[in-house]
Amino acid sequence: MRNRGQSPDAIADYLRVTPRSVHRYLSLPCPEPPPASEEVDLVSFVSKGACAAFPEVDWLSRSPLVQAEAKAICQYCPVLDECRSYGLNKGRDQRGVLGGMTMAERVRELRRQRRRSAQRPGVVAEDQGAA
Structure with a gap:
């Protein structure tokens, strides 16, 4: 302001x-801006992911049951970090499961990260001061 x-x-x-x-x-x-995540391209890791072994799973489904199944597969994925980084940066508006997170979960995580980076430690309103 x-x-x-x-x-x-x-x-x-x-x-x-x-x-x-x-x-x-x-x-x-x-405060310092949050560190920029390393740019990740979907093509660079998707063939190494656990999802490649499960083509029958609908990774873009909106069904909570199918999403839970997809997220369970993601738990043990060797490229989970890269996929999650992609999902939070480039794929934030894509529906489906990316990096073990649904689109709604990615949106919530991005909001949480923005709130955390906006907070400044040591600032307390006077009416919230020490008791």
């Missing part, structure tokens, strides 16, 4: 905290 020209008082009103809390928060250094 500060980068968009909002005053500390306006930010405090919006967040329902004291202006002093906003000033303390803004005095902290900006």
Whole structure:
């Protein structure tokens, strides 16, 4: 908000905290952006995956039972990390199971990662201070 020209008082009103809390928060250094994941291409690992041994499984199914079966196969996959990285980066909008995660699980994980990277340690609103 500060980068968009909002005053500390306006930010405090919006967040329902004291202006002093906003000033303390803004005095902290900006957090480092999360490290970029290594670019992974689907073709580079899919033939080595456990999924290659199970062509009868519908990896794009929306059925919870089929998705559970696919995720069980993924647990022991030798390329699970690469597949999950692909799913969270390039395949985040693809339905089906990638890296042992459904599309909904990938979306939740990406949101969780964004929230975690946005949090700044050591900042507590005054009304949430020590008891």
